[in-house]
Amino acid sequence: MGVFDDPFDPTGRPWSCPCGRHASVAEHEAALTCEPVAADVDALTARTVETAVARAVFGTETRRRAFLGLVGEATAAAALAAAFPLAAAREAFAQAPRRIEKRDLKVGFIPITCATPIIMAHPMGFYAKHGLNVEVIRTAGWAVIRDRAINREYDAAHMLSPMPLAITLGVGSAPIPWTMPAVENINGQAITLANKHRERRDPKDWRGFRFAVPFDFSIHNYLLRYYVAEAGLDPDRDIQIRAVPPPEMVANLRADNIDGFLGPDPFNQRAVFDGVGFIHILTKELWDGHPCCAFAVSREFITQNPGTYHALLRAIVEATAYSSNPANRREVAAAIAPQNYLNQPVTVVEQVLTGTFADGLGRVQRVPNRIDFDPFPWHSMAIWILTQMKRWGQIRGDIDYAQVAEQVFLATDTAEAMRELGLSPPAGTKRTHVIMGRTFDPADPEGYLASFAIRRV
């Protein structure tokens, strides 16, 4: 104890060596210090795993000693290894402590409820939980988010699920290998019509209508085209489709610049909230479980920062699972509604996420899966999107559907992340989808394409 230390503090350092065997306190402490451990992380990890297993098997120290004394060290280890896959456990553990190359990340998003997992992971701490310091940045429109992502101003971004495919194929921008490790939301879009069209609910009567969709490369564009084409209208000739950033849709509807839009929420609900339009049909009625928005990163980012990518994907998948739980939806709505994120009235966001909503026609509808969140990027979804890109002339010539799908939709990574987080990913990566009663078989995209009467190929 030094002369300036409090002599009346019972927990203070002692006057002299407490055990009496050393000349001074410093010598006593030096003698008690552990030997430096060899920095062989692998060996240490293996030892930690063994200890954990042994502890679980023996339970108490007395039993452990008794057993080891009885059979000997080597036999005990062999017996344990026979009953428990020690080697596999050691290996699984050795992979876990990954180095995060880049901790401070910028992730861009468009203020819509589709981006819920990307956004809510910030206020609800999912990024921080996986060791990342993420800044989520609200962005003006899809072209801007694409350009900023390509310019590396963003490390990762919220995109529409056709966008990584379009960027990889070089449609609408220079070709850059882009990937989509997770879908954000399924369903959750709607066709909203202006109030004056209350009596014209049949798409056959929509000749001459002007519609808005968020972007050319969007599931919204393809679903709207599909929907009117099934009713016998040619989307390029009989109606007009414009790309309008989601936030401007309601204002355009109010100003009578458009007759309706197939857009993301909260803007469908916002149109109802402000008395401008009504919800004609939810996209879930067209294709239940359709993918919409996605979490996208460049192939380059994954190669350069594998550890960061690993952590980021887990944060996103975990946030997606949390958002999917109906019990959490109100809490999530309250977290993402403020000005820093969506900048919308809480009740509007809540109606979208809980599925109890006013439809603009005087009824309260209850559709709990109006929007849902499921990270698994089915390759068959990518193939469907590619067939529609080809159907409407966005891509020409022959493409290898399955190869592009596998290259961009990183289903294996998603499945691995889901398993690690205790979720159960599906076994395959392709399945048939039913869209407006028509079955899509991913094994035969060309045949599916040829089955449409209205197409540009």
Place this chain on the structure above:
Amino acid sequence: MRATRPAASLALACLLFALFVGAWQLSSSTGFGTAEVADPEYAALVGAAAATGGQTPFPSPFEVAARLWQHLTDPFYVRGTNDQGIGIQLAYSLARVLAGFTLAALLAIPLGFLIGMSPLLYGALNPFIQVLRPISPLAWMPLALYTIRDSSISSIFVIFICSVWPMLLNTAFGVATVRREWLNVARTLECGALRTAFRVILPAAAPTIMTGMRISIGIAWLVIVAAEMLVGGTGIGYFVWNQWNNLSLADIVTAILLIGVIGMVLDQILAMATRAVAYQE
């Protein structure tokens, strides 16, 4: 112009303002429908106007005044990347305008000087200037984003490109139209070229140059709002876009008022500078 009584002008201005606010108040109070909505659950889920079958009306002057007061009493808060006070947004915009404008002045004034003094250079560069000048600065935005690959520098570039032309042309014009007699006097006094440029031409052309700068800063302030609405992130233009996103018209009107006030202040500063270099022939 005959001298007017300032008090009368002020009274008329106040009257016009009162009329304007009154008309605004009247027009914003309509929009509520008359239909009775029986279902209270439905009414709770939609806005007050939609519940009665109408549309959400334009905000009244009092709502706007309340928002304005809120913004002015707390202009510099930071609550996360996407939620910062209006003062901070204005500062971002001002910084971009000043950066682009300064760069433009550094290029345009010396170059305008050369063009004004050399008819040969004037003839050679004039076709380029005439083609580039009428291009809307925002048309450069995609090109800038593609080549510069940074949205913030791109918006500075757009400010630069829009403010360079008035300064360049005005400088060239001012320098070219310096009175012959003054140049001849300088020559008879055997002044060197540099001395003539700085002691005769610069003071003579200064009012015209300053007028060019005043036009430029006005255009730059007009353009920054549009540029920030395009690229987003920060700035008063982004603030307007963001509130448009939320259909919050009261905030937009507030921002419009502040944009006007700042634009006026910028213009007045350069007007004062112009008066400082003015001379009587």
